[in-house]
Amino acid sequence: MDADIIVIGAGVVGAALAFGLARDGYKVKVLDGKNRDLRAARANFGLVWVQGKGADAPAYRRLTHQSAELWPRFCDELANTAQVQVDYANPGGFHYCLGDAEFENRAALAERINSTAKTPEIDMLSRQDLEKMVPAASFGPEVTGASYCRLDGHVNPLQLLDALHKGIAAQGGSVLFRHPVSDVKPLATGFAVNGPAGTLTARYVIIAAGLGTPDLANSHDMDVQISTTRGQILVTERLDPFLPFPASGLRQTAEGTVMIGATQEHTSDRGVSVGSATTLARRATRIIPALASVRLVRQWSGFRILPPDGSPIYAQSKSAPGLFAAVCHSGVTLAAAHAAIVGPAMINGRLDSELSDFSDGRFHV
Amino acid sequence: MSYDVVVIGAGPAGMAAAVQLAKLGISVCVVDEQPAPGGQIWRGVERNATSPVFKALGEDYQKGSSATAAFHAAGIDYQPAAQVWQIEDGWKVFLTAEGKSRCITAKAILLANGAQERPVPFAGWTLPGVMTVGAAQILLKSGGMLPEGDVWIAGAGPLPLLYATQLLELGGKVAGYIDTSQKPSLKALSHLPAAWRDFPGLMKGLRWIWKLRRSGKLVRNTRNLRATGDGQLRQIEWESNGKTRKRDVGVLLVHEGVVPRIHETMALGCDHDWNDQQKYFAPRVDQWGETSRKGIFVAGDAGGIGGWKVATVSGEIAGLGIARFLNIGIDAEKLRREAALDDGRKRAMALRPLLDALYTPPQTPIADDVVVCRCEEVTAGRIREAARASAPDVGAVKAATRCGMGPCQGRQCGYSVQALVAEVNNLPVGDVRFFNIRPPLKPVTLGEIATLQDVEA
Amino acid sequence: MFRSVMAGLKEQADMTVYVNGVETPAWDGETVASILLRVPNVGRQTPVSGETRLPYCQMGVCFECLAVVDGVPSVQGCLMPLKDGMRIERQRGRREVGQ
Numbered sequence: 065m066d067a068d069i070i071v072i073g074a075g076v077v078g079a080a081l082a083f084g085l086a087r088d089g090y091k092v093k094v095l096d097g098k099n100r101d102l103r104a105a106r107a108n109f110g111l112v113w114v115q116g117k118g119a120d121a122p123a124y125r126r127l128t129h130q131s132a133e134l135w136p137r138f139c140d141e142l143a144n145t146a147q148v149q150v151d152y153a154n155p156g157g158f159h160y161c162l163g164d165a166e167f168e169n170r171a172a173l174a175e176r177i178n179s180t181a182k183t184p185e186i187d188m189l190s191r192q193d194l195e196k197m198v199p200a201a202s203f204g205p206e207v208t209g210a211s212y213c214r215l216d217g218h219v220n221p222l223q224l225l226d227a228l229h230k231g232i233a234a235q236g237g238s239v240l241f242r243h244p245v246s247d248v249k250p251l252a253t254g255f256a257v258n259g260p261a262g263t264l265t266a267r268y269v270i271i272a273a274g275l276g277t278p279d280l281a282n283s284h285d286m287d288v289q290i291s292t293t294r295g296q297i298l299v300t301e302r303l304d305p306f307l308p309f310p311a312s313g314l315r316q317t318a319e320g321t322v323m324i325g326a327t328q329e330h331t332s333d334r335g336v337s338v339g340s341a342t343t344l345a346r347r348a349t350r351i352i353p354a355l356a357s358v359r360l361v362r363q364w365s366g367f368r369i370l371p372p373d374g375s376p377i378y379a380q381s382k383s384a385p386g387l388f389a390a391v392c393h394s395g396v397t398l399a400a401a402h403a404a405i406v407g408p409a410m411i412n413g414r415l416d417s418e419l420s421d422f423s424d425g426r427f428h429v
Numbered sequence: 430m431s432y433d434v435v436v437i438g439a440g441p442a443g444m445a446a447a448v449q450l451a452k453l454g455i456s457v458c459v460v461d462e463q464p465a466p467g468g469q470i471w472r473g474v475e476r477n478a479t480s481p482v483f484k485a486l487g488e489d490y491q492k493g494s495s496a497t498a499a500f501h502a503a504g505i506d507y508q509p510a511a512q513v514w515q516i517e518d519g520w521k522v523f524l525t526a527e528g529k530s531r532c533i534t535a536k537a538i539l540l541a542n543g544a545q546e547r548p549v550p551f552a553g554w555t556l557p558g559v560m561t562v563g564a565a566q567i568l569l570k571s572g573g574m575l576p577e578g579d580v581w582i583a584g585a586g587p588l589p590l591l592y593a594t595q596l597l598e599l600g601g602k603v604a605g606y607i608d609t610s611q612k613p614s615l616k617a618l619s620h621l622p623a624a625w626r627d628f629p630g631l632m633k634g635l636r637w638i639w640k641l642r643r644s645g646k647l648v649r650n651t652r653n654l655r656a657t658g659d660g661q662l663r664q665i666e667w668e669s670n671g672k673t674r675k676r677d678v679g680v681l682l683v684h685e686g687v688v689p690r691i692h693e694t695m696a697l698g699c700d701h702d703w704n705d706q707q708k709y710f711a712p713r714v715d716q717w718g719e720t721s722r723k724g725i726f727v728a729g730d731a732g733g734i735g736g737w738k739v740a741t742v743s744g745e746i747a748g749l750g751i752a753r754f755l756n757i758g759i760d761a762e763k764l765r766r767e768a769a770l771d772d773g774r775k776r777a778m779a780l781r782p783l784l785d786a787l788y789t790p791p792q793t794p795i796a797d798d799v800v801v802c803r804c805e806e807v808t809a810g811r812i813r814e815a816a817r818a819s820a821p822d823v824g825a826v827k828a829a830t831r832c833g834m835g836p837c838q839g840r841q842c843g844y845s846v847q848a849l850v851a852e853v854n855n856l857p858v859g860d861v862r863f864f865n866i867r868p869p870l871k872p873v874t875l876g877e878i879a880t881l882q883d884v885e886a
Numbered sequence: 887m888f889r890s891v892m893a894g895l896k897e898q899a900d901m902t903v904y905v906n907g908v909e910t911p912a913w914d915g916e917t918v919a920s921i922l923l924r925v926p927n928v929g930r931q932t933p934v935s936g937e938t939r940l941p942y943c944q945m946g947v948c949f950e951c952l953a954v955v956d957g958v959p960s961v962q963g964c965l966m967p968l969k970d971g972m973r974i975e976r977q978r979g980r981r982e983v984g985q
Contacts, residue, residue: 096820099820099821099822099824099825099862106824106828222828222829223829225828226815226818226828226829229818229819230818233818241819241820241821241822241825242820242821298875300875301836301872319831324875336867336868337517338515338517338521338523338532338868338878338881338884339884341868341878342878342879342881342884345875345876345878345879346879348875348879349875349876349879355875355876356874356875356876356879357874357875357876358874358875359836359872359873359874359875360869360872360873360874360875360878361834361835361836361838361869361872362834362838362867362868362869363867363868363869364867
């Protein structure tokens with residue numbers, strides 16, 4: 065065997081699973097795709113986000129909470145093993161509301177979520193509250209307030225990916241780049257993972273290949289269903305720190321740049337459009353008009369991975385036990401849970417008992 | 430606004446193409462970054478006609494007067510002082526001028542946006558006091574600026590010699606000249622008087638080289654040039670014959686050739702070829718200057734370095750090519766033959782292979798402590814480290830280090846990062862792809878984008 | 887670091903600009919970038935380490951000539967011709983957003 069565990073996919077989902085398993089002492093190999101493959105992990109907005117997620121999916125909401133709570137320790141571990149700073153901060157986060165209707169809708173959502181929580185999860189902030197909390201910014205006249213969740217935070221997603229890769233290596237694992245996979249074959253014991261770069265064998269295989277997951281997994285009696293939308297993101301020049309709180313769609317990074325995102329588009333085109341930049345810039349400048357003088361430096365797009373009900377899928381092959389699949393939308397938020405909870409549950413046979421809500425079986429009832 | 434053709438760049442190629450198109454009755458708009466036509470070679474040529482620098486700038490420069498006059502006479506719509514920040518299929522050209530953005534549509538686009546000097550990182554190249562020879566020459570053309578103090582030039586190719594000549598003509602001084610060309614070096618030039626496009630200029634250059642030699646100001650066979658200083662250039666040092674030499678310096682001007690501007694064609698997804706001798710990418714074009722994307726044409730140095738004469742002819746050819754593409758019922762082949770454009774190009778290109786062979790880019794590895802990405806201040810060492818821990822992919826290195834993420838968008842570090850990734854992975858440089866070029870092509874304000882009218886989301 | 891040949895030839899400058907608030911004579915054809923090279927302490931400070939830079943390329947591709955021009959930050963100086971009365975200030979590191 066070349067490894068105890070092979071993880072197909074070196075994005076933030078695969079790498080976080082592998083990082084956790086390497087820490088637990090397994091010999092892991094992570095296989096990355098071709099240079100031009102779609103990589104959601106490199107297009108990410110960088111939120112570690114709780115508010116609003118899984119409003120109607122209690123298990124997803126629970127896992128998201130657990131992950132957000134695990135994040136500070138996960139971040140320390142990463143920094144210690146990989147020697148990479150990932151600029152993680154969790155001051156809580158906003159969802160800005162423009163106009164009364166947006167505020168009322170948001171308040172209704174907050175109330176629905178809070179009504180099923182032990183302690184209130186989302187606070188509604190008035191415009192005056194916002195002005196006190198963000199003294200360096202001047203809000204546009206349409207800003208009526210924001211929802212606030214103290215569990216929310218943000219991170220540099222590119223540094224996170226780099227840290228995970230380095231952390232895997234530092235713990236005896238390896239990431240093999242330009243190692244695309246064409247299929248997985250069950251052996252008497254374990255699996256053979258085949259591709260143009262050669263064949264590797266391992267006792268367990270986890271497919272965390274983003275949009276490529278269904279092709280690899282579903283021939284092994286799994287039912288991984290995902291759709292996708294394109295999201296475009298803008299990033300500005302570096303600015304003096306003035307936004308201490310990340311918000312959905314608007315955050316200032318540790319370097320000082322402001323990220324503005326993200327569109328929801330049904331297309332398979334990899335490009336970006338001025339039209340979408342206009343949409344994003346309009347909303348951002350309605351929230352903070354002074355952003356109008358700030359220069360856009362880069363615009364890019366990525367593809368979200370969306371299971372039909374929004375919740376992650378953690379599946380095990382029924383015909384080939386030991387072969388798993390993991391796909392989700394929130395790879396950054398769930399990274400801590402993937403490392404500490406999901407990976408170990410797979411390898412220790414606890415997926416059915418602990419994470420059955422996320423099985424692929426849920427799609428054919 | 431809508432035109433048959435938008436020409437980007439008002440240098441020799443763009444002006445020649447626009448004049449050709451206008452002559453054929455095709456509606457054309459020329460968009461240029463500069464406030465007046467001429468490109469970098471003829472920058473400020475109209476304004477300088479009455480300036481004392483005009484004579485010193487030489488005959489090639491003075492020829493720009495007739496080219497810009499012909500351009501104006503053709504009655505072409507011209508948008509100076511405008512930066513193109515995005516080109517979308519269709520074709521839509523988004524540009525900003527005087528703080529406002531707008532969109533011009535066209536059936537075809539000609540990219541005639543020229544070249545930039547090849548950035549070659551070395552220790553201290555970010556210090557105030559260090560700049561390119563081309564930059565110094567542009568300063569001369571823009572208000573007659575001359576460098577002061579102990580001025581040193583370090584570089585290879587005709588431009589540093591031309592500039593030095595112009596500088597001396599105007600009463601400037603050069604304290605020293607480090608010839609960084611590889612063998613055959615300056616000596617080869619004396620066998621190639623024709624290699625100079627401007628013969629009197631060449632003779633002056635040669636005379637000056639001889640003068641330099643006699644004065645001991647010409648330094649050759651050097652290694653490891655470094656610029657040092659405490660936040661300001663104070664000294665340069667280099668190794669020669671195993672010894673380290675130091676000189677006090679006020680201004681250091683560097684030059685290692687020029688490379689095409691490829692951000693536009695890269696962003697448009699045009700196919701590019703690697704020129705391994707000159708170490709640059711150039712868009713692949715057909716005999717009419719059309720790229721792999723239908724309706725996108727390239728002329729002049731943007732399609733491969735050839736100089737202004739080649740640029741002029743290639744602009745005329747691209748003009749005919751666009752007319753052919755627009756299918757307006759002209760016989761482009763016939764016009765091309767009648768104007769003997771191919772002969773003209775051949776003549777203009779005759780010496781290019783020789784020049785390219787004489788002045789090949791330096792291949793010295795960049796030391797680990799040298800800043801490669803000027804915007805994000807990323808050193809060669811960090812880029813190597815990231816390259817060792819990732820795929821042979823500049824995109825992965827960019828993601829891990831932020832190199833290429835600043836406002837210049839990789840225009841200064843692109844080829845160096847590519848070379849470092851190739852070096853670490855032991856690959857031929859041309860096998861490593863360039864950065865994935867993201868919009869906007871030039872930084873534009875969010876306010877300008879937010880107030881754009883009639884854009885589809 | 888630089889001076890204009892005009893300075894020795896013409897009796898009077900073509901215009902006056904204000905550099906960090908100081909009246910400065912200037913010449914036709916000059917850009918904001920050439921002012922940065924003629925007048926001390928106006929070259930940008932980078933938003934990364936804060937070190938000082940001066941214009942490098944003069945042709946719009948290095949972004950070392952960023953300056954605050956008539957109150958607008960991050961203007962590419964080499965693409966901005968001087969105008970009489972123009973105010974040019976140093977761009978210091980990460981710019982402020984303003985209110």
